[in-house]
Amino acid sequence: MxxxxxxxxxxxxxxxxxxxxxxxxxxxxxxxxxxxxxxxETDDRKTRQPQPTAPTYSPTLVSVTTRLQQGTAEALRNAYLEQKLNRQFPDTQQEIIEEALQHWLYERGFLS
Known part of the structure; x- marks a missing residue:
């Protein structure tokens, strides 16, 4: 030792x-x-100009914590796993919740 x-x-x-x-x-x-x-260093390296990169759009995400009933959480888990297996959008829990919540808010006039 x-x-x-x-x-x-x-x-x-x-x-x-x-x-x-x-x-x-x-x-x-x-x-x-x-x-x-x-x-x-080669002449090529000395004269090379940096390539411009395309601007990327990244929406700001805000953390929201909530509790769901067990049946709702299980249905959400099954939905996102099935979407992921079938390679369909939305395929994450966050995307599914975002889409459903936006629809609900739009239907009630809270989101335009």
Missing amino acids: AEKRSLGAALSLTPEKVAFIKNDKNDASETANRPETHRQ
Whole structure:
């Protein structure tokens, strides 16, 4: 079994560890063990312009917590699983509830 060390002993920093953390290239042991590589950039990379990205529409979602009767929760679970298996929309509990709630609010004049 491995010998247990105290937290202080485990965190003791040797000069090699400090050089690694600081990315000190002057440390002789670090530069001796690691070959130096040079990255060559092509003219293509230097002149390439960033591609514009299409703006994405992301509606703001607000968390709402509610409790449902057991039968309603089971029916919702069955509905979303069946929708998901058949690859039909809406296929998540959130989407099903959103659609049903929007319909109810619209029918009663709370949503236009």
